[in-house]
Amino acid sequence: MPPPLAGVRVIELAAIGPAPFCGMMLADHGAEVIRIDRPGGTDPLEQDQGRDVMLRSRRSLTLDLKQPESIAIVLRLVETADGFLEGFRPGVAERLGLGPEVLLQRNPALVYARMTGWGQSGPLSDKAGHDLNYISLNGCLHALGPEDAPPLPPLNLIGDYGGGGMMLAFGFVTALLAARGSGVGRVIDCSMSDGAGAMMAAMWSLKHNGVWDAPRGRNLLDGGAPFYACYACADGRFVAIGAMEEKFYRRLVDGLGLAADPLFAAQHDRGRWSEMKARLAAIFASRPRAEWTGRLAHLDCCYTEVLTMDEAPHHEHNRARGNFVTADGMIQPRPAPRFLGTETVEPRMWKMDSDRDAILRELGIE
Incomplete structure (x- = not known):
């Protein structure tokens, strides 16, 4: 056609x-x-x-x-x-x-x-x-x-x-x-x-439901949530974590070896988000991005690399789809x-x- x-x-x-x-x-x-x-x-x-x-x-x-x-x-x-x-x-x-x-x-x-x-x-x-x-x-x-x-x-x-x-x-x-x-x-x-x-319609929906009620940078989708944020790796590259749903969050926590850590037991305990985020930042900063990709990418836990414009055309998914x-x-x-x-x-x-x-x-x- x-x-x-x-x-x-x-x-x-x-x-x-x-x-x-x-x-x-x-x-x-x-x-x-x-x-x-x-x-x-x-x-x-x-x-x-x-x-x-x-x-x-x-x-x-x-x-x-x-x-x-x-x-x-x-x-x-x-x-x-x-x-x-x-x-x-x-x-x-x-x-x-x-x-x-x-x-x-x-x-x-x-x-x-x-x-x-x-x-x-x-x-x-x-x-x-x-x-x-x-x-x-x-x-x-x-x-x-x-x-x-x-x-x-x-x-x-x-x-x-x-x-x-x-x-x-x-x-x-x-x-x-x-x-x-x-x-x-x-x-x-x-x-x-x-x-x-x-x-902004979705954000207004979150606001009306009391989910979007904290200052900037402390809410669910603005980087406040430790499971929906970007982290720096040891080589200066970055990863994106979007594990909002519980099953993806649990896979992420397991993949990072944190399943038994009480800090990560309650995903939506906002009072501990800052501490959880700091801990995750330290963990991701301990290894280069390639190691995290090898460890987490296959777990289907909403993990991706943050690619530069130069890197993006060469990613296997983008090549397979012909996205460039x-x-x-x-x-x-x-x-x-x-x-x-x-x-x-x-x-x-x-x-x-x-x-x-x-x-x-x-x-x-x-």
Whole structure:
């Protein structure tokens, strides 16, 4: 079978962070994504965008959107498209003449996907920010990090890519399903702050049940529990322990030779968690990671090595699943999720303006 989004055409205005991640997700699953690039590129760090994994598998057309003839080309493309993706601050697309009202008049079934930090409305909607800001007002950031230090930035995985780009991709597909049934398009107001807040649903459940009630770094999933934490080994490498369920905890304790130790008799005695954690830290620090892997990995006790980006592609599980692929000499994660019995999209790296002539010919434009 062809990829699930084969036949879907999306027009993407070049942006940074979550919007291109959404475009990558759609392209990874078969959508034809035409990225309208700006002259000179969009990377704020002035990196080589030809090495940007998130831009993979797109068609590229460079246009100066300050020019009326460029706007006219975008409008022609929108008439042929199923979706339109932009990641500007509120009001910018309207000032360009590419707001939802204009585009939906051209194409009533269009899915108009908008990606912002704070949303299209609200007192912060026109304010600047980055991932760290967008996860700071919904209880997410405060919960991250050790108890004796400020909250810890979680890369930019939660706001930009989880609450932002991935949430927008989900919204796009649901709106596309609705449009194909009704012939009526929708405007998606996707906010990184909103999305990251929604991802906290499980933590709110724990809070309402009295499980998440201690300061940061002392709860079940924030590193407070000795059986759900990372530990340093003698060689400076790390292991991750996720033995929450009793059967996995008992296997871990047995594997470490602590089955008869009264300190580890009561898994959920929070009053002893700090002491248990200190003991485990000392134990893991006594041997190199490879020894712990040989001793614990086969016990099915939720033990894993903490691999670096350089190590990850070579792990036997990742190799067996083909979890990393190479495009133009660059290693990168393969598209996910996978659909069994379905053709996969082989990633290809982006090249600026690589499809200008072909796209303009398709539109009948010189």
